[in-house]
Amino acid sequence: MSDTHIRNATIAVLVENESGVLARVIGLFSGRGYNIDSLTVAPVDDTGRLSRITVVTSGTDMVIEQIKAQLDRLVPVHKVSDLSLEGPHLTRELALIKVSGQGDHRVEALRLADAFRARVVDATTESFIFEMTGNAEKIDAFCALMKPLGLAEVCRTGAVAMARGARGI
Amino acid sequence: MSATTAPSPATTELRPGAEVVLRALKEQGVEVIFGYPGGAVLPIYDALFQQNAIRHILVRHEQAAVHAAEGYARSTGKVGCVLVTSGPGATNAVTGLVDALMDSIPIVCLTGQVPTHLIGNDAFQEADTTGITRPATKHNYLVKRSEDLAATVHDAFYVARSGRPGPVVIDLPKDILIKPAPYSDAPTAPHRSYRPVTQPDMEQIKRAVALLKASKKPIIYAGGGVINAGPEASALLGEFVRMTGFPCTNTLMGLGAFPASDPLFVGMLGMHGTYEANLCMFHADVMLNMGARFDDRVTGRLDAFAPNSKKIHADIDPSSINKNVKVDVPILGDAAAILRAMIAAWKDDTTAPQKEALAGWWREIDAWRSIRCLAYKQEGKIIKPQHAVKRLFEITNETGRDTYISTEVGQHQMWAAQYIGFEKPNRWLTSGGLGTMGYGLPAAMGAQIAHPDALCIDVAGEASILMNIQEMSTLAQYRLPVKVFILNNEYMGMVRQWQELLHGGRYSESYSEALPDFVKLAEAFHARGMRAETADQLDDVIHAMLAHDGPVIADICVAKDENCFPMIPSGAPHNEMILGPNQEQNARAVTDEGKVLV
Numbered sequence: 001m002s003d004t005h006i007r008n009a010t011i012a013v014l015v016e017n018e019s020g021v022l023a024r025v026i027g028l029f030s031g032r033g034y035n036i037d038s039l040t041v042a043p044v045d046d047t048g049r050l051s052r053i054t055v056v057t058s059g060t061d062m063v064i065e066q067i068k069a070q071l072d073r074l075v076p077v078h079k080v081s082d083l084s085l086e087g088p089h090l091t092r093e094l095a096l097i098k099v100s101g102q103g104d105h106r107v108e109a110l111r112l113a114d115a116f117r118a119r120v121v122d123a124t125t126e127s128f129i130f131e132m133t134g135n136a137e138k139i140d141a142f143c144a145l146m147k148p149l150g151l152a153e154v155c156r157t158g159a160v161a162m163a164r165g166a167r168g169i
Numbered sequence: 170m171s172a173t174t175a176p177s178p179a180t181t182e183l184r185p186g187a188e189v190v191l192r193a194l195k196e197q198g199v200e201v202i203f204g205y206p207g208g209a210v211l212p213i214y215d216a217l218f219q220q221n222a223i224r225h226i227l228v229r230h231e232q233a234a235v236h237a238a239e240g241y242a243r244s245t246g247k248v249g250c251v252l253v254t255s256g257p258g259a260t261n262a263v264t265g266l267v268d269a270l271m272d273s274i275p276i277v278c279l280t281g282q283v284p285t286h287l288i289g290n291d292a293f294q295e296a297d298t299t300g301i302t303r304p305a306t307k308h309n310y311l312v313k314r315s316e317d318l319a320a321t322v323h324d325a326f327y328v329a330r331s332g333r334p335g336p337v338v339i340d341l342p343k344d345i346l347i348k349p350a351p352y353s354d355a356p357t358a359p360h361r362s363y364r365p366v367t368q369p370d371m372e373q374i375k376r377a378v379a380l381l382k383a384s385k386k387p388i389i390y391a392g393g394g395v396i397n398a399g400p401e402a403s404a405l406l407g408e409f410v411r412m413t414g415f416p417c418t419n420t421l422m423g424l425g426a427f428p429a430s431d432p433l434f435v436g437m438l439g440m441h442g443t444y445e446a447n448l449c450m451f452h453a454d455v456m457l458n459m460g461a462r463f464d465d466r467v468t469g470r471l472d473a474f475a476p477n478s479k480k481i482h483a484d485i486d487p488s489s490i491n492k493n494v495k496v497d498v499p500i501l502g503d504a505a506a507i508l509r510a511m512i513a514a515w516k517d518d519t520t521a522p523q524k525e526a527l528a529g530w531w532r533e534i535d536a537w538r539s540i541r542c543l544a545y546k547q548e549g550k551i552i553k554p555q556h557a558v559k560r561l562f563e564i565t566n567e568t569g570r571d572t573y574i575s576t577e578v579g580q581h582q583m584w585a586a587q588y589i590g591f592e593k594p595n596r597w598l599t600s601g602g603l604g605t606m607g608y609g610l611p612a613a614m615g616a617q618i619a620h621p622d623a624l625c626i627d628v629a630g631e632a633s634i635l636m637n638i639q640e641m642s643t644l645a646q647y648r649l650p651v652k653v654f655i656l657n658n659e660y661m662g663m664v665r666q667w668q669e670l671l672h673g674g675r676y677s678e679s680y681s682e683a684l685p686d687f688v689k690l691a692e693a694f695h696a697r698g699m700r701a702e703t704a705d706q707l708d709d710v711i712h713a714m715l716a717h718d719g720p721v722i723a724d725i726c727v728a729k730d731e732n733c734f735p736m737i738p739s740g741a742p743h744n745e746m747i748l749g750p751n752q753e754q755n756a757r758a759v760t761d762e763g764k765v766l767v
Contacts, residue, residue, distance in 0.1 A: 016362055019311070020299060031304050062491060069488035075308040075328055075363045 008037070009064045010083045012093060012169060013053040016076035017043050024074055025053060034067050038093075038136075038158030040057060050078070052169075054160050059103045059159030081169050083161050091161040095139045100127040109149045116142045127152065135159075185350035186318050187212035190279065190341070192352055193322035195222050195312060197277075199250045201241060201618055202226070203234040207254020208294060209281025212346035226647060229639035231258050233611035233694070235265020235336075235656030236637070239274045240615030243598050244573055246399055248329050249615065251278040259301070259340075264605060266305040266336045271602025272422060273628040275334035277325050284344035285313055298340045307335030312342070315350035324356040332365030333486040334397055365485060368504035369510050377457065377481045377498045378514040384455035384479075385526035386533075388417045390438065390467075393601070394460020394484060396594045398504035403427070403461055403594040405508035406459060411721030412515060414527060416534055418446040420461045420470075421586055422601040429590030435534060436543075439467040440737050441583040444542035444746055447735075451743040452533070453478045460484060460504045465766070473742030483507045507727065541562040542735045542748055543587055550703040553658045554581065554727040558588040558628065561654055564711045571623040572596060575612040577633025578604045580662035580733045585628040590671060607636030610653060614640055617649045624652070631657040631724075632681050637747055641694035644720040652714050653722045655687060658729045666732045671739075671759055691722035694722035 015021045022041055029036050037056040044052040057067060064082070072080045084090040097118070099109045106128070111118065113130050116138065122129035127150075132139060137161060143154055163169070184192075190213060203226045206214045217225050228234040231253045240248025249269075253262050259280040269276045280302075299311045307655045310321050318341075325337045381387055389410055395402045403426045410417045411432055417427045418438040427434055438450055450456065456478045461467065463482075468474040474494060482490050483500040490499045493631040499506055547556040558581075565572050574589055575598035576582040582599060586736070591597050598616060599762030600608040609627040617625040627634075634655055644651050656662075664679040691698030697717050700711040707725065714723045732753075735746045741762025747753060 020309075022305070023300070024303060027303055062495070065491055066488060069490070069492075073332070073365075073486065073488050078362045 003060060003062065006058055006060060007064065008056065008058045008084065009067075010089065010159060011055050011057065011068065011071070012083055012161060013055065013071055013077060013080045014079040014169060015051050015053060015074075016078070017049050017051040018076055021051070022053070024076070025055070025071065028070055028074070029057075029067075032066075032070065034063065040158045040160050056156070056159050079169055081163070082139055086163060088107045088164045089161050090164060091135045091159045092133050093136055093139055093159050094157045095132045095143075096121070096155045097130045097131065097132060097143060097151070098127060098153040099146050099147060099150050100152040102126060105149045109146060112142070112145050112149075118142060181682055182659055183351055185212065185216070186315055186341075186346040186348055186350045189318050189350045189352050190322060190346070191216050191223060193319045194250065196355060197326040198247065199223055202250045202252045203228055203237040203241070203615065204252030205231050205234060205254065205258060207281060209255035209283060209343045210252060210258075210279070210341070210346070212343065213252060213279070213281075213341075214626045225252070227643065228611065229642050230637065231261035232264050232338045232607065233240075233614075233640045233643070235262050235269065235276060235278065236605070236608050236611035237615035237618070238276050238278075239265065239269050239272070239608075239642075240575060240598050240612030241619045242274050242276060242615075244545065244594065244595050244610070245615040245619045248277055248326055250276040251276060252598055253278065253280055254294065255281040255298070256296045258294075259298040262748065263301060263305050264603075266302055266338065268600055268603040268605045268608065269336040270305060270307060272600065273334050273393060274336065275329040276324075276336035277329050278336060278338045280338055280340050281344040281346075282311070282340045285342045286344070288342065296384070298338065302338045305336070306338050309338040309340065310344050311340040315345055315348050318350045319353045320346065320356070322328055323353075327360060328363060331363065333394075333489075339382050366501050367485070367503040367506055369483070369500050369507045372511065373498055373500045374510045374514045375518070377500060377675075378511060378518050379520070380455050380479050380498065381413065381415075381457060382515075382518055382522050383736075385523045386452055386454040386530045386634055387413070387457070387527075388449045388453040388455075389413075389415050389457045389459065390420070390450065390461055391417060391423045391426045391459040392420040392461025394470040395423060395426040395504045398460065400594055402503075402505035402508060405505055405512065407431070407513070409508055409512050412512065415524065416449050416531075418442070418449060420464070420467055420592055420601075421599060423461060424586060424590035424597045424748040425594045428592045430579050430592060437536075437586055439464075440469070441587065441735065443587075443735065444540050444656075444735055444748060445537040447675060447737065447743040447746055448537050449534060450475050455479045456481065456494075458482045458484075459508070462489045463492070465493070468493060469737045470740050470742045475743075500672075508731055535603060540748065547704060550705070552701060552704050552707055552725060552727045554582055554658065554731050555588060556704070557654075557656055557725045557727055558584045561626070561628070562589040565624060565626070565715065568624065568715060573598065573613065573616040573620065573623055573625045575599065575609040575616065575625070575627045577609040577627070577629045577636070578606045579630045579633060580658075580666065580731075581630045581633075581656040583663075584656070589628075598633040610634060610637050610640045610651070612652045614643060614649055617651050618647070625650075626652045629653055630654045630662060631655050631659065631684055631687070632661045635685075638690070639721075641691070641696060641720065645695040648719065650717070650719050651719075652720070654714070655722065655724050656727050657684075657687070657724050658727050658731065659684065660729060662731075663733070669732065671752060671764055687722050687724035691720075694720075696720035696722060697723070698722050700726065702726045739763040
């Protein structure tokens, strides 16, 4: 374990879907001074009793071990899984990106969107809204390209992530 | 979580919610509730009035209700139970809840709440209790459906006492307490999500034993976790320590886990611990931490903490392991289970311990002991606070009575920890983690309720005692013969000590101006007041205090400028202790980095 090296960690947390559970998780991060780079949450089973939180954080190995231990001892937490450590995993994020502009800028924006496999989900004569999924870097790159072409608004979900392979969490 | 599980309602008759709550408390073994009524909890008070199974102790402030429940819990090993009203009742309880959280004391606190349809409307005496207490508790609940009531109470008790114990709040809207609700028994199935590991991994136990057997300079460092694991854990700790012949030190919270009179005991460790205990930690080659958490009061400067030792850390809370100090062998589990496994593994391991090296280690330790770091000189008329505590200990010992000592927070607390020897667990009640002034009187009260025939003494300072002095009225009401032993130096002594050592002797706001006459104060509260002003009066006052069959305040006027030593200044390592007044310049050399530490 390194004392100084900061690494990113994508942590999946399976929790009881009860009121206050998200506040517990967020309060833990703020109360103990941990970073939250992104956080997503939604119910994931058909009975609606379980929710899955995906939290992207960063810190030294010692801090990330602490984060996992602190999450795990919360009463409504079923399972904590450090996807970054436990082998290959997929990360996806959904983004809605509004680009306003006219003329050549519109054409260029559409052409780039096609290259990035972003879909047009709304269009006016002066704007597009693109829908795009991918990892954070891909969305960052697309947004950077849209900036000079009239980037007007960005909305991102934050990462959801899952380990590759046959085994469930 | 099981609290939201719908029970089988068809089989149960419906009773008012408040009655269902009391029935669940009774099933959980609650005999006493410490509380204070108010509008939102009137239905529970009405139900209490109509039953005899649960006794209610009316405190005079909700903070004291929680501390009393802590004293009750710590001295019995049971879960302490508290009942307060909504809004200010709940917010007053918060200090007690955080205190219990920091010291791992199992508490279930019922708070009243405005009716469900008014929640969020800024109703009279409304507070967001679950929001406020979320970081103040191990877990909390807001009951919104009558059918969840009984299951939530059962769940709360399970959570409070399982794993690393702690405080739990159940917020009860008034309409839920009035509406008919079904009862359900405590579930027999395992909890859905919270199942702490109690049985240790045997491979880790073997690794730990191998390290200990090879050790030439071992130290066993035991904390409050051993006490929380029940008296059996303390007995097993004693067996293990004697089996190994290793030195043993206890943390502030662990005092009593290993008998103070045992020659293998080297005293408390940490900021005001003994010279020998701290040097054992500094020079050890293998350390076994049983149920302690490497608190900053214990470790001192982290990068110089036990620099050459392999560290074994046994704890029930995975988040305590590798939090402050990186360890070589982590062992997760209940202290009693771990110690039982360690004893068996020690017997199974055929390697011989390092007998000669150990003898050399003990010679080193004896040399440190010979410094007699706790020695003081009682000369002349002025009572030294150390002497007052030592005589209190010796005279109570002579009575042969089972004695429970609580403290407030400050110098007197450290002197009590240093000069009172604890032979058994659960006899020492102190606010270790949070350091809450005002803890001691209600805690002694809670212990006295649990042990009516025992001697319960609050060793206090004149400043701390005023923070919950209103509980003298509770002592009178229930005829609780708690003894309050005030070391009165007319200063917030520990604040004054730090100001002397670190802030150029500028005693900013630490003088206890305009103190009450504690003898008259005692009398006003229907108690006996007594005072010792000179050394020759001390023993008589202690004897009279112990002989009186009722609450007493003994005002012991002690030296005003005495400092508490030994002391590891903030930010210093264990081998840089200040032993006495002639080394105080060492503290003045504290760096700014050290000064920022509390």
